[in-house]
Amino acid sequence: MSVTIRDLMTDPALFGDQFGGESWTAWRALLAGFYGLELTKDELTHWQALTGRQSAPEAAHDELWMAIGRRGGKSNIAALLAVFEACFRDHRDRLAPGEVATVLCLAADRKQARAVFRYIVGLLNACPMLQRLIVRETTETLELANRAAIEVGTASFRATRGYTFAAVIADEIAFWRSEDTSNPDFEILNAVRPGLATLEGPLLCLSSPYARRGALWEAYRSHYGKPGPQLVAQAPTLSMNPSLPARIVEQALERDPASASAEYLAQFRNDISAFITRDLVDNNARTRPLVLPPRSGLTYAAFVDVAGGGADEYTLAISHKEGNRTVIDGVWGERGDPATITANYAQIMRQYRITRCTGDRFAAEWPRAEYKKHGITMTPSDLNRSELYIELLPLLQTGAIELPPDEKALVQFTLLERRTGRNGRDTIDHPTGNNSHDDRCNAIAGAAWLASHRNELPRVIFKMY
Template identity: 55%
Template structure:
């Protein structure tokens, strides 16, 4: 039987790539994960990486790796995908015609393609293993042993319907999705039943980010614990890749210590925290309310977040006030590609329907959005607050349930992925997480604050409103 150590050391397999001393830490960690005997030096390395006092005597089911950038995670992901697909026999547990699919899930398409190139390169670079490939395309490789390797992105909808002997979750701390505020948990929940019949393994590798999500939860619960099923390891980039330039890390530390500690020292960030809880947003959401029609005698406010049509959506939100509550009546979100002129014309029709003569937005695009709205009979006013301040001023209203929100998934997801970041100077800023969006909730927060201001209240009295 070929072990992971054999795969890394044997010159007929991948010894030319992974047998060098720079891979010693990875070799010790993976050998321990699969329950292989360790040398004294490897045992010390294993204990250092996992925080454990004892050595494993059997394979684990799950491996969670908190490793700094450029530490070799993508290379190891490819190696593990090949090992699980080619050197573990799953045929006896497969039904006739069924294929075991090793899945490497990445944060986005670009990262998935990068990981797939490593897998394809390793297989096609070895004549013996190349002969086992039956079919290969841009995202999958089918092998002659009734196994396949597929790469994909983090979506709980796209990963169902497989028989999975191994899931490799690449950079799981940075999974973002418009479908869910918690895509890491959702994707893993969707995949775990697919692993059941094949006793599959879960391997999650990532640089750390904020103290939330599946990576943080597993680190907090299992690191330095002698659990027989789940193994958690943590290591700086240079521990796993001694060839990485130390000067590169030193310069990163000088530029932004908090970011560099996460990126290269594998420490979870303490300067970033969730801005608003999912529970608070759900408490303000009116079930099954998707939009409210205009009512005579009601004064409405509107806020828009313009976009040039290449990346972010162009959004619009309309609100009004009922006693001490701000009610969200309607939202629009047009994702690119689109014609800005056509979007503004559609938005203007909706604004006229609610008898709104002016809309507020930021300074994006200079005169460009103002002219478009002006041509449609709507005055474009410049917001006197940046989006970070709009979020900050909206928070107490949401926490005290003085806002009624529409029951739309994008609203919940975008609000709950907002983050509060504290700079070195002690100043807080609020923005979306990396890879996430806040274009819709920016318009909603702006409309909420506009509605509050329109009745003569100032922000200093926010908590008394």
């Protein structure tokens, strides 16, 4: 007799003590329907509310996309699904000698990956029958005696090739970010789908919703409420986790309605939109060289964005004007000792005959003093980050700017978001998250503004946050 997902969640000998209570009723209905189990009358009511489908499921589905509010139990469910697919789905008769059926759990960052892995290890160790399956455990992998393995990692298409997948679980997919591409979710899913084909494993995506773009939004837009092998569910936090005090959601809605509607009500945000498309930056980027050498007869400007610490880069962009066209000669980004980088950038500026700089009025005194050591004088700037990006947009739209073929900078441009505040004003910034930066594109925007306003402002602007 095979164990179903419903059995796993309700049997006291398995995980009934954790997932068998009333607070997990909606989750049990959703997962039972996804795997094609016959639903009870109460489960069908939950199924209809969660999926927008009126008819009961007749078969198992290939993909499950879950737009669920924060604190709705997603990480627990991700761990449960990993254990179910690895321990209770036998693929041994379809594996070649030496081949392993891998359940891959991908998370937005290492911290989230570790959290999911702890849930998985906790579930296996809580059940003596399953604990005995563990052959080897590392910080990111569990090898099991049934020729299955569970691996967790951060979202990267480079780390997903060459596997035979029993299942792929994408945790918080709406928040996947990468400095290498503006579409990490689509690229990673394209990379894992061939690995799922051999064993016909499911793709399981869980996330709080975010902006109306990306793989989760496209799945919701295309498949929610419609029959087919791609099942999409949407539910606010309290529907999936009624044990959470309602006041937490109410207070969040009072503080920031737009953010809380996404985080707790599972609504895709309509106050956030992409600011610059990839086609727009590609159409304005030269093919080579990466950096244009200094030329006589040109007046150059430079913009410096000092790193705020952590993973931020200390960046420099240099520009000049040729007729009505603004040219970004190059962009540099470094991490390390700020004094050393300052000395290096000052030397680059001198190569372009740049001797004056303008600094942010809120910048600390240290950068001004450090640049002064190298013969660069600083004066205050007037434009903030959002204003620089807004000034840049018409240059891109009219083809009046030439960008360097710096892939990291071009990706950063495409990740910029336009957010509409409660006062109706727009701000432009990079998304929140550990892998989101705009250091290079901010330096380019500043340098572009300087070149296009070179008769109005000093020739170098210094920016620091």
